[in-house]
Amino acid sequence: MTEERTVPVPSSLMTLSGRLGRAVARASDIAMALAVLIAAGQYTEEYDLLLGSLMGLCLLARRRYPGTVMAAVMVLSVVQFVLDDRPETPLASSPAAYNVAVLFALMSVIHHSRTTWMPYLAGGSVLLAVLAGTVEVPLLGIEPFVDSGTLLTFWGLTLTVWLTAFALHTRRLYAESQADRALHIQREQEQRVRLAAARERADIARELHDVVAHSLAVMILQADGAESVLRKSPDMAQSALRTIAATGRDAIDDMHRIVRVLREGNQDAADSGPPRRLVTLDEIKVVAERARAAGLTVDVSIEVGEGRLAPTEEMTAFRIVQECLTNVLRHAGAGAGVDIRLHEERGTLLISVVDDGAGTLAGRGVGGSGGNGLVGMRERVELAGGTFEAGPRLGSGWHVRASIPTRTK
Secondary structure, three states, rough: OOOOOOOOOOOOOOOHHHHHHHHHHHHHHHHHHHHHHHHHHOOOOOOOOHHHHHHHHOOOOOOOOOHHHHHHHHHHHHHHHHHHHOOOOOOOOOOOOHEEEEEEEEHHHHHOOOOOOOHHHHHHHHHHHHHOOOOOOOHOOEOOOHHHHHHHHHHHHHHHHHHHHHHHHHHHHHHHHHHHHHHHHHHHHHHHHHHHHHHHHHHHHHHHHHHHHHHHHHHHHHHHHHHOOOOHHHHHHHHEEEEEHHHHHHHHHHHHHHHHHHHHOHHHHOOOOOOOOOOOOOOHHHHHHHHHOOEEEEEEEEEEEEOOOOOHHHHHHHHHHHHHHHHHHHHHHOOOOEEEEEEOOOEEEEEEEEEEEOOOOOOOOOOOHHHHHHHHHHHHHHOOOOOOEEOOOOOOEEEEEEEEEOOOO
């Protein structure tokens, strides 16, 4: 059983996207610009409204160019200070409420800058700029406009804004990372489901091919034999018909099991029906006997200790032998000889099936077309962690060899 991982779903307020997200972002930019513009309109100096308007316009580009907007707003603030510090009539008010544009620009750098050092540089620049307001330069006629109390107030406000913006930025990045992680896990789960479905389809395809191909090959040969001896030897015809019936019944049982798997969607559900017929190495002797009845000469040797193989290993070995006999029946036909050898050696099950092709030259009879049978056998062996080899023999016939790692039950 696989453990399901639960990923917290980020709040929708933290992950606005698409048209709604862009609309909300644009509306907030316009709201900030209007707030700066309205604040600038409260002052009566000649350049207050112009400076406030320029700062507000800069904020409209704060998401795309946060560093540039921050620099522009800081420059406009310096111009504002210079115009306010004129010895004659001041042309601007400094500090003023529309200097909130500096804090808005600072927030933009923290939220939208692509470099990790930019937020710290922006915060330090604002703190130093406020500190510069306490400096007096008599030679240049510059007088301080910020006292110690105001300095602490501005610094406290700047730090509060910086920390709040940084915390919100960190929370947003966390929410985005959680959303990406949830999407990644969902895609992984979907991929696992697709792979599991593909494996299940491959397993069912192999089972269908093995059951149907072998059973039909035996039934067809038996039917042909029964037809040819029906009048001359009724007893032989009757034996062939019995073999056809037994083979058909076994095929129907296997087909019912496969259909239950397809209908229920999993093996557990399929097992809730009638008990599944276990396939063991003893079944090899049964299919060998049916192959003999179909006209093959079959020699079987099984040297495997009882209880040395797991059920899946016995199933794999049986299906390989069954498919080999099917191929001999289809391509070589009656009269062919088959030698089947199974033995265990140093924790490995060795399978060898060799036929003489009924005297047909290799490449013209057995195995002329591998079809799905060889592919299915190779897949079964590889899934069991073994190796598979098949090909024509020198002269006539075909050989199949497989080795499967075993484990003691």
